């Protein structure tokens with residue numbers, strides 16, 4: 001069976017994955033017309049904005065959109081038309097953890113994937129290759145196929161591929177330009193392999209073919225969950241060791257360096273922190289836990305659950321250290337929190353550890369001033385309201401201030417807490433910060449980005465994650 005030559009692509013979902021991924025596909029494949037669609041009109045308007053005020057912040061993204069938008073890249077809410085015109089459809093909708101019903105708190109909510117699939121079935125007038133880009137539980141491709149076959153016009157073919165995305169936020173464009181690997185899962189039938197080849201041909205426009213891996217559908221779906229679980233597991237492992245370092249006087253950076261020099265371990269993803277955040281790690285591990293339990297593998301489920309438990313412990317441990325150090329009470333004290341995004345170089349706050357820390361500080365009745373270089377004020381209020389559902393926003397606003405600079409956030413504070421590893425925090429005028437703070441002035445570095453010796457010379461008392469200071 002000859003592979004279809006893809007001429008038109010539709011991407012359903014214009015979020016953190018669909019937007020950057022398909023913008024790069026358009027940039028790298030000028031002969032393919034790419035239309036990214038979404039139900040959310042505001043999001044699409046932002047993608048189309050004349051001043052490139054895009055709905056997500058990602059270094060290098062504006063340049064990609066500037067080059068391709070209007071040429072062969074389009075953003076639209078006309079979902080039906082984009083589906084009808086496309087040969088290949090990426091489904092890049094959200095798959096959050098279920099909040100209620102069976103599997104609540106663990107299983108992925110597949111409602112958005114199912115609606116998108118049903119829309120394809122309802123409006124398609126020709127055969128399609130449908131690609132799961134969203135992170136999904138295993139065998140979702142089978143459900144999609146059943147829905148498509150049961151609801152579409154007679155005579156149409158739908159080949160389902162799994163093509164999980166491995167980009168990390170903050171480096172999405174670099175990751176998409178130069179991926180470690182592109183993974184494509186398909187049925188091992190002639191039709192499945194032919195659909196797979198069609199997608200390979202799209203990526204081959206810029207990805208060396210040796211980095212395009214092809215596997216079976218179910219292995220591909222599981223590999224995405226496995227990759228995130230193993231990355232998060234490294235962070236929980238190093239964070240567990242950071243607690244030992246703090247209690248003994250060892251330094252977690254030195255331990256990570258020593259361990260990471262073993263090429264079998266490798267030196268990446270071993271940075272101790274106040275805890276991992278982001279929309280993926282926790283969600284995907286919980287999804288794996290749910291899968292393991294459904295398969296009656298309780299020991300496997302418990303193993304992976306511990307990665308999340310350790311992450312919760314790390315956040316709690318850090319906020320407790322702040323309270324303990326500030327003479328066991330932070331009531332009415334001013335705490336400046338630098339960073340609200342879940343990592344540097346993104347405005348995304350989903351599952352950000354900063355939110356948990358601030359919630360803990362507020363429940364101790366501290367006053368908190370927040371500064372983040374990218375996160376919108378409205379997002380901060382939204383996240384804090386979600387984190388404290390029983391506290392009215394007016395009350396939260398009495399305890400929380402949002403500052404425009406790190407220096408103004410620190411003014412009159414007892415402590416500065418670094419929650420996100422923004423590079424610019426390294427070059428703050430720390431002497432000026434010290435002069436504006438109440439004394440003794442404390443710094444809690446939850447990201448190991450500051451020069452603690454230099455800060456101590458200024459006069460700060462410094463606590464760095466993973467560094468024992470008592471010995």
Ligand SMILES: NC(=O)c1ccc[n+]([C@@H]2O[C@H](COP(=O)([O-])OP(=O)(O)OC[C@H]3O[C@@H](n4cnc5c(N)ncnc54)[C@H](O)[C@@H]3O)[C@@H](O)[C@H]2O)c1
Nearest residue numbers: 013014015016017038039093094095112115116134135165
């Ligand atoms: N964020 C990441 O870094 C990342 C990386 C790899 C994989 N993933 C996975 O990719 C998927 C998407 O994640 P995201 O961060 O881009 O989510 P997102 O919430 O930013 O974007 C999803 C978009 O899909 C839209 N949508 C939902 N249902 C729709 C429908 N039926 N029709 C049209 N539009 C619809 C939403 O309005 C939203 O704009 C998830 O499964 C996630 O796990 C995310």
Ligand SMILES: O=c1ccn([C@@H]2O[C@H](COP(=O)(O)OP(=O)(O)O[C@H]3O[C@H](CO)[C@@H](O)[C@H](O)[C@H]3O)[C@@H](O)[C@H]2O)c(=O)[nH]1
Nearest residue numbers: 165166167168169235269270271273276277278280342343
């Ligand atoms: O050594 C490290 C590395 C990361 N982090 C934290 O871990 C979280 C996740 O970081 P990262 O993985 O860089 O960002 P994500 O955008 O969440 O990307 C992850 O999740 C995506 C969504 O599935 C995958 O596509 C990516 O491959 C995977 O890295 C952030 O809070 C980081 O600060 C650490 O604490 N220590």
